[in-house]
């Protein structure tokens with residue numbers, strides 16, 4: 001596997017989208033790289049993750065992470081292979097994780113990339129799962145349930161965004177400790193995947209009519225823990241079905257990320273008072289020290305055939321804009337990944 005240093009392509013944000021991104025918001029640019037100097041590595045990216053939070057980075061304004069800069073390569077998590085190393089800690093053919101996802105290849109300090117030590121054979125959990133169920137999204141599911149919501153065996157859990165990398169991991173982790181788990185999905189096909197493949201107790205199609213009655217029927221005695229990935233109507237309905245002393249882990253609100261005006265879903269926040277709820281937001285990067293614990297549990301669940309994943313794969317760096325368009329339009333199924341090159 002070689003890299004031609006004089007023609008390496010990267011994908012840049014050309015303009016900030018209003019609502020759902022369009023291909024015009026991006027630009028594919030050919031650049032060149034210098035050969036790695038002392039302490040540096042040359043990496044060819046294999047996979048890039050296209051994540052919901054990246055939509056927020058396309059907007060201006062303060063958040064927990066800086067906006068993408070215009071006319072600069074997009075950042076994002078990626079796995080790649082070291083092609084050349086001028087650092088004693090990295091060897092050619094090492095797999096690495098990095099935040100340099102918007103590039104076919106890059107040169108960086110070895111300290112800016114992380115050597116990837118697979119916890120399972122790659123035939124069982126391929127490289128790209130370290131961007132999804134075995135990566136930060138999977139860890140988000142673990143942290144939200146156990147560190148934020150303090151989930152206990154036997155409780156009744158409602159998980160929105162259950163077909164995505166965060167939600168599907170959360171579903172399986174909650175089932176594994178004997179909880180009753182209901183997840184939401186955006187189509188009948190995805191709902192059936194939740195029930196038949198992932199093994200949740202019930203899937204609910206949040207795009208079908210009567211979300212209120214479907215959730216009330218699934219939780220006749222109420223919800224102990226709501227894992228919030230969606231926002232909008234799903235948050236409103238979850239709040240109306242929480243039990244006294246229930247907990248909500250606020251992971252994200254994907255239905256709101258393309259809004260051009262302030263969200264209004266008429267959620268009854270007063271339920272937090274009357275039902276004595278605890279609601280807490282979190283960002284996974286504050287919990288990276290938990291990766292080892294999470295990996296131990298996740299590896300066992302993959303071995304047992306319980307932790308599964310669904311990915312939507314886009315081919316080549318020129319497909320990155322379409323990956324964002326499709327992710328933000330609800331057309332993807334599971335984590336959106338771009339295969340930047342094959343080994």
Ligand SMILES: NC(=O)c1ccc[n+]([C@@H]2O[C@H](COP(=O)([O-])OP(=O)(O)OC[C@H]3O[C@@H](n4cnc5c(N)ncnc54)[C@H](OP(=O)(O)O)[C@@H]3O)[C@@H](O)[C@H]2O)c1
Pocket residue numbers: 050051052053136137140160161162163164165166167184185186187190229230250251252253254255256282283284285327329330332333334335336
């Ligand atoms: N707090 C943190 O540190 C952290 C870290 C990572 C992710 N997150 C959040 O976790 C959530 C899921 O991320 P992910 O990595 O699992 O993403 P993902 O793998 O790309 O999956 C996207 C999920 O969002 C759902 N979705 C898409 N459009 C939606 C809409 N309009 N309304 C409701 N649901 C919609 C999808 O459901 P269907 O395809 O079934 O419609 C799918 O379950 C996002 O809110 C993200 O911001 C938080």
